[in-house]
Amino acid sequence: MEAIATKPESSLAQRWNTLLQEQPKLRIRNAAQQLGVSELELLLTRDQGVRPLRHEFGALLCDMDDVGDVMILTRNDQVVHEVTATFNQFKVAGKGAMGLAVGDIDVRVFLNQWAYGYLVTENTGQINRESLQFFSTYGLALHKIYKTEATDSAAWDALLGNYLDNSSTAPQLAPVPAKASRVDANTVDVDALRNDWAKLKDVHHFHAMLKRNKVDRRTALELVGSEWVTRLKPSAQDVLSPLDAILAQAKASQCAIMVFVGNPGIVQIFAGKVDRLMRTGPWMNVLDKGFNLHANTDGIKDWFVVRRPSSDGTITSLEGYNTDGEIVITLFGDRKPGNPESADWQREVEVLESSLCA
Incomplete structure (x- = not known):
């Protein structure tokens, strides 16, 4: 990361707020890129609405079945992929390193890359939108699961009760490694x-x-x-x-x-x-x-x-x-x-x- 990432958190929050005033529709991922920090670093500058999850992400995904419809979002820098459906029998394999669901929600998950997870509550001006967001050890956003109008609220809240972590400490993010070079x-x-x-x-x-x-x-x-x-x-x-x-x-x-x-x-x-x-x-x-x-x-x-x-x-x-x-x-x-x-x-x-x- 650039030196900007080591500045006080309040300074980063202020700079994000200034950026949002200039570009009100700017997504957090793009804001993080412009500010020279990871998305997780930027997310954690929020005073409220961000609560850590226990590092039991495979078990959490296995327990998603009862929640009903959710919107899942996976992206890279060029493409965003969103599916709204219900998890069905997510399974963990490879000694906990991998997981998959096959059905209306179809994912292949590399759990050994998932380092941090958070419940994120955002006020959109009309409603509070809740999501589960998962990040790599470098602070890269890997996957997000959004509660929808069709989600079973009681089941969602019960899930959160099982996986929220009230004792979690601040993440220690690793430096982003250089991109792998192409083979000669x-x-x-x-x-x-x-x-x-x-x-x-x-x-x-x-x-x-x-x-x-x-x-x-x-x-x-x-x-x-x-x-x-x-x-x-x-x-x-x-x-x-x-x-x-x-x-x-x-x-x-x-x-x-x-x-x-x-x-x-x-x-x-x-x-x-x-x-x-x-x-x-x-x-x-x-x-x-x-x-x-x-x-x-x-x-x-x-x-x-x-x-x-x-x-x-x-x-x-x-x-x-x-x-x-x-x-x-x-x-x-x-x-x-x-x-x-x-x-x-x-x-x-x-x-x-x-x-x-x-």
Whole structure:
């Protein structure tokens, strides 16, 4: 963090207040970036409305079933993914390091990255909005769960009674590490990579394959060849991003899709059809009941169509990467394990490639 992060808390709070007067709609994540601190540091300058949770986050998520509908939010710097639904049988695995829910709420959680959690109460001017917010050891916001009008208030309050921590001390945040550098392509055995890629039987084995070949995902896409990867470009009008195009196609054809968005602590997934699409400046939005997506496509530098073999046939994805080479959004055709990919999705991707092939 910059030296600004070590200034007295009151000074940071005052500077945040000044920033909000200049930019009343500024989100806390963006305010933290402008002030050179983590989101958690900024959140903790509030005099009230922030109460710590016990560090039992896996158990807390397992107990979410009875609460009813909540809105869950996962984001990275380029994409915000929101789903409103009910948790169903969240399970913890990997000796507590991982967890998942599969259903209307579909998440893969890396609990070893979750260091701090808080109940946050915000006065919106009309109501008090409550959320559970979870952060990394660096103060990065990983995931948020919002109480909605459909949430069972008694069950929500009972949950809070079990997990609020009245003895918690102030967090000791670690310095943010430098971003991992890309692998030097000259050090990669390209023939071995291509051979291993062609032998994939399950898309879930993809990360292990990359690790075995000592290559990061973004570099692998550049090296594996056109049989498996197509790089896309914006339209000639320089208006339409590949995301705009594929969402418009999926809406028109009623092709069900899956949208994955993640950060170091979680991957959040939506599966279904999209309808209400809206472009607002750099942001491409899906504004459907139960699912909202907000993608700042100006910050998504590279788009690829990626194909991987599996025992169910070829699996095709559209992947977006930021300027650091980090994947920030992935789209698939809606598919259950053991079933082949839908022909509808394959056709939509082929149309996309024909119009936006680099």
